């Protein structure tokens with residue numbers, strides 16, 4: 099590997115450095131932009147995420163020093179790096195649970211996150227991430243992220259696909275989710291279009307929709323249609339929203355019992371393990387992998 103490729107990058111004659119990574123197959127184009135120099139329009143993000151004409155991804159993780167980004171400068175004392183997350187259609191999102199693990203993996207790769215915890219600034223606040231040391235045999239260790247608290251604002255939410263309508267649960271994990279328990283994941287259909295969500299004005303900026311089935315005690319599986327990306331192979335914030343909704347449905351509330359509750363959440367792209375603690379905070383553990391790095395032609399990116 100050419101170590102220059104993993105280091106800070108700015109647009110120059112050689113192109114714009116990028117990496118490609120995923121967490122449970124929720125995949126991202128990573129753009130190292132420490133000084134916030136990239137002019138990253140929505141059209142450029144959509145071009146990068148295009149799976150035929152671009153690099154391909156569910157979203158973009160721009161890696162910017164918090165001090166260099168107006169949305170994160172106030173957090174620079176607590177978190178040196180800001181995850182500027184964009185959905186595949188170029189829209190901005192507050193948080194990405196799989197993305198923040200991949201982001202931490204990138205920081206580890208460039209030596210900006212040692213063993214122990216690294217704080218990452220996001221639009222939903224600071225998230226603390228722990229990268230486990232490599233397993234015996236060299237496989238990368240899993241990554242655990244403190245996802246903050248879920249809020250369940252209540253209110254009536256109905257999700258419709260085709261002829262089926264389900265009552266759903268509004269859960270906010272920094273970004274909005276409609277968690278929908280179904281009898282069979284196939285009932286969500288091909289999910290080529292966003293499900294219809296009837297929730298009054300609960301989701302002014304759109305919503306991620308999860309379809310969930312039970313697999314066993316404290317074990318669920320989901321499919322997800324992500325705002326701004328379509329159906330993806332995984333959604334970390336969605337998996338946490340599902341875990342909390344499933345726990346409440348099971349009558350499990352760690353703030354009442356004083357005991358943490360851990361659920362296994364299967365996603366099409368793998369498995370996440372999620373714990374809700376008695377203080378309401380949620381922790382998620384899963385893989386984070388970087389698979390490639392290279393350079394983007396700046397003229398192509400400008401369109």
Ligand SMILES: N[C@@H](CCC[C@H](N)C(=O)O)C(=O)O
Nearest residue numbers: 191194195196273333334335
């Ligand atoms: N895949 C992400 C969530 C990305 C943002 C989401 N599409 C939104 O618009 O809120 C995750 O792993 O959490």
